[in-house]
Amino acid sequence: MENPKKLENNDHVFNKNSQGSHLDDPEQFIRNAFQNNTEAGFELLFRRYYKVLCNHTLRFVWSKEIASDIVTEVFISLWKSGKINEIEKSYGTYLFKAVRNRSYNYLNREFNKTVPLDETTNPSIDSQSPEKIILFDELQFRLEKAIDSLPTQCKKVFMLNRLDGRKNNDIAQELNISAKTVEMHLTRALKHLKSALSSYLLTTILCCFMLT
Amino acid sequence: MQSHVTRAILFDYFKGNATVLQKHELEAWLSNPANQDLYFEYWWEFEKERMQWFPNEQVAFDKIKLNLRNSDLTIRETAAPNKFPRRRFWALMSSIAAVFVLTFLFSDLLLWKSVETGYGETKSLVLSDGSLVVLNANSVLKTARFESNAGPREVRLDGEAYFTVRHTEDDRKFVVRTSDDFKVEVLGTEFSVKNRKSGVQVLLDKGKVQVHYAKISEAITMNPGDLLTLDERGEISKAESKELKEFSAWRSKKFVFNKTSISELGQMILDNYGLKMVIKSDELNERTISGEIEAQNVEELLSAISSIFDLTITRNNEIIEIKTKHPML
Numbered sequence: 421m422e423n424p425k426k427l428e429n430n431d432h433v434f435n436k437n438s439q440g441s442h443l444d445d446p447e448q449f450i451r452n453a454f455q456n457n458t459e460a461g462f463e464l465l466f467r468r469y470y471k472v473l474c475n476h477t478l479r480f481v482w483s484k485e486i487a488s489d490i491v492t493e494v495f496i497s498l499w500k501s502g503k504i505n506e507i508e509k510s511y512g513t514y515l516f517k518a519v520r521n522r523s524y525n526y527l528n529r530e531f532n533k534t535v536p537l538d539e540t541t542n543p544s545i546d547s548q549s550p551e552k553i554i555l556f557d558e559l560q561f562r563l564e565k566a567i568d569s570l571p572t573q574c575k576k577v578f579m580l581n582r583l584d585g586r587k588n589n590d591i592a593q594e595l596n597i598s599a600k601t602v603e604m605h606l607t608r609a610l611k612h613l614k615s616a617l618s619s620y621l622l623t624t625i626l627c628c629f630m631l632t
Numbered sequence: 633m634q635s636h637v638t639r640a641i642l643f644d645y646f647k648g649n650a651t652v653l654q655k656h657e658l659e660a661w662l663s664n665p666a667n668q669d670l671y672f673e674y675w676w677e678f679e680k681e682r683m684q685w686f687p688n689e690q691v692a693f694d695k696i697k698l699n700l701r702n703s704d705l706t707i708r709e710t711a712a713p714n715k716f717p718r719r720r721f722w723a724l725m726s727s728i729a730a731v732f733v734l735t736f737l738f739s740d741l742l743l744w745k746s747v748e749t750g751y752g753e754t755k756s757l758v759l760s761d762g763s764l765v766v767l768n769a770n771s772v773l774k775t776a777r778f779e780s781n782a783g784p785r786e787v788r789l790d791g792e793a794y795f796t797v798r799h800t801e802d803d804r805k806f807v808v809r810t811s812d813d814f815k816v817e818v819l820g821t822e823f824s825v826k827n828r829k830s831g832v833q834v835l836l837d838k839g840k841v842q843v844h845y846a847k848i849s850e851a852i853t854m855n856p857g858d859l860l861t862l863d864e865r866g867e868i869s870k871a872e873s874k875e876l877k878e879f880s881a882w883r884s885k886k887f888v889f890n891k892t893s894i895s896e897l898g899q900m901i902l903d904n905y906g907l908k909m910v911i912k913s914d915e916l917n918e919r920t921i922s923g924e925i926e927a928q929n930v931e932e933l934l935s936a937i938s939s940i941f942d943l944t945i946t947r948n949n950e951i952i953e954i955k956t957k958h959p960m961l
Binding site: 463 | 645646648655658659660661662663665668669671672673675676679680682683684685686687689692693695696699700928
């Protein structure tokens with residue numbers, strides 16, 4: 421639908437769909453907003469990144485509740501620590517790294533008994549090593565493969581429970597199986613993931629420790 | 633060595649389909665920090681194109697705001713025990729007398745603490761009892777400065793707000809006053825109050841409230857979904873409103889219109905943004921609009937309305953002109 425803009429030219433006017441911005445450099449726009457009003461800048465940053473980061477984090481933690489918690493914590497910590505004023509270049513880079521770090525720590529706690537050597541959740545402002553970035557990507561691919569390789573019913577139960585946060589009784593009803601079977605599937609799924617990941621996570625820790 | 637990392641290759645990689653060689657090149661490419669920024673920009677685009685999950689952004693943002701803002705209204709004023717030397721006693725007495733006089737004159741200022749919002753602004757605040765208030769644009773909420781722990785919790789509202797009231801253990805009532813004549817009393821529940829020039833409206837989401845109106849001897853009980861209106865003439869009426877969405881949609885920066893007339897739209901914009909709307913085409917007086925629009929500010933809203941409903945909207949400082957599109961254009 422053609423719509424010649426009749427409004428006065430105003431830098432802050434987006435198109436009618438507030439989801440996407442047609443500005444050339446959204447990061448710069450956010451940065452400018454920050455100069456004038458830190459709260460407005462923060463809100464713009466949040467609205468640009470929240471949903472996207474949630475989806476990204478989901479690839480690591482496979483739980484909607486945990487994913488949104490992690491992303492929310494990142495924003496809160498970003499503001500409270502004052503780090504937001506120190507970011508000179510890309511907010512996106514910082515935010516993606518922050519959620520990845522936290523996701524990684526979460527996975528370690530869930531699947532690994534050993535205490536990770538690198539507990540930092542807030543990435544340094546300077547760039548991290550390329551190897552670390554690639555390792556995180558690999559982690560996410562592995563998770564996807566491991567979950568995909570679960571037997572059908574087991575996979576279904578796992579997704580309903582972890583991803584959607586459904587209660588075992590609900591799942592049992594929906595799939596027409598007993599609650600005990602649901603539990604069994606979950607135990608099996610977690611065991612499978614644990615073994616697929618634990619050696620990988622251990623290797624990653626050592627790499628991260630040496631490379632950061 | 634020139635690197636050939638393109639968007640297409642990166643997207644393949646994000647899907648898990650990159651070759652070993654490509655991964656190797658990628659690693660080398662990432663050693664440049666500028667490329668790392670670009671890399672994550674592409675991740676942003678990739679995720680955005682394939683979003684499977686649409687979490688509730690507003691709920692999360694409200695949570696963050698709550699966490700970051702201190703409770704504006706926890707005031708613990710304790711009198712410090714002071715010993716005044718005798719000499720100063722009379723001077724002190726006279727100054728206290730002056731304070732009392734002033735207090736009487738400015739009692740409103742001293743007894744109440746206000747929170748205000750400007751045009752186009754909304755604020756969330758937590759009251760000292762743990763209740764949550766989301767204040768819409770151009771509104772003032774007043775709370776008592778010295779809160780006792782017994783007796784009803786009282787606030788005064790000029791404008792529009794959404795209340796989530798915490799139920800206290802000792803069943804303390806929570807009272808929202810819009811004037812000396814009108815108040816809404818609850819124990820613990822969720823509801824909206826709108827007190828504008830055109831009258832007062834109360835919409836109940838959850839729980840039960842009692843409305844006290846001086847002209848009516850009995851209290852009026854509201855149930856969830858009820859919409860109570862007190863118009864300019866002082867007439868009170870209750871309706872069952874199935875469209876809860878419309879009323880509180882402003883909290884999620886969403887505008888919901890249900891056969892809303894253009895003049896009602898103008899009133900809403902005047903109330904919330906302080907801009908006056910002038911209707912330039914006669915036929916618009918009969919026109920209504922229906923639909924949901926998500927907009928972060930008034931410019932976005934007007935832009936959306938003009939394109940969706942085929943209208944020409946121009947803004948000149950505080951005045952907005954609205955008319956139908958000229959058929960010749």
